Amino acid sequence: xxxxxVLISACLIGLNCKYSGGNNKNEKLIELMREKDLVxxxxxxxxxxxxxxxxxERKENKVITKEGxxxxxxxxxxxxxxxxLAKKLNIKKAILKSRSPSCGVNKIYDGTFTNNLTDGxxxxxxxxxxxxxxxxxxxxxL
Numbered sequence: 001x002x003x004x005x006v007l008i009s010a011c012l013i014g015l016n017c018k019y020s021g022g023n024n025k026n027e028k029l030i031e032l033m034r035e036k037d038l039v040x041x042x043x044x045x046x047x048x049x050x051x052x053x054x055x056x057e058r059k060e061n062k063v064i065t066k067e068g069x070x071x072x073x074x075x076x077x078x079x080x081x082x083x084x085l086a087k088k089l090n091i092k093k094a095i096l097k098s099r100s101p102s103c104g105v106n107k108i109y110d111g112t113f114t115n116n117l118t119d120g121x122x123x124x125x126x127x128x129x130x131x132x133x134x135x136x137x138x139x140x141x142l
Contacts, residue, residue, distance in 0.1 A: 007094035010040035021052035047078025059111025079124040
């Protein structure tokens with residue numbers, strides 16, 4: 001029987017694509033590869049941003065780096081690429097990195113770069129949710 005395909009933020013399975021150049025490796029999620037066919041994605045890279053890259057936060061409908069550069073276009077492009085992949089592979093579920101301006105589910109940093117959280121989704125999470133893809137925050141695997 002074929003395993004269920006699930007999108008996953010690539011940083012969560014140890015790929016060095018985090019803004020700092022590192023990762024957010026989570027052993028529980030690596031274990032999940034035994035049961036599910038995990039498809040790693042990094043919306044920031046798919047949107048054309050480099051690794052490492054300046055940290056960014058979402059403020060309303062924009063994504064701004066700590067230095068004040070607007071990277072909304074790249075985040076939206078990456079989100080669309082992830083959605084295209086999900087549709088091509090008929091994926092209905094995604095495990096996304098919590099609090100990220102791309103992948104955050106239900107809570108993201110508020111755009112002030114002061115570690116304050118606010119209600120909301122990252123750009124990719126929002127687009128996937130609008131397209132009826134079930135979202136699971138990485139916080140559920142702590």
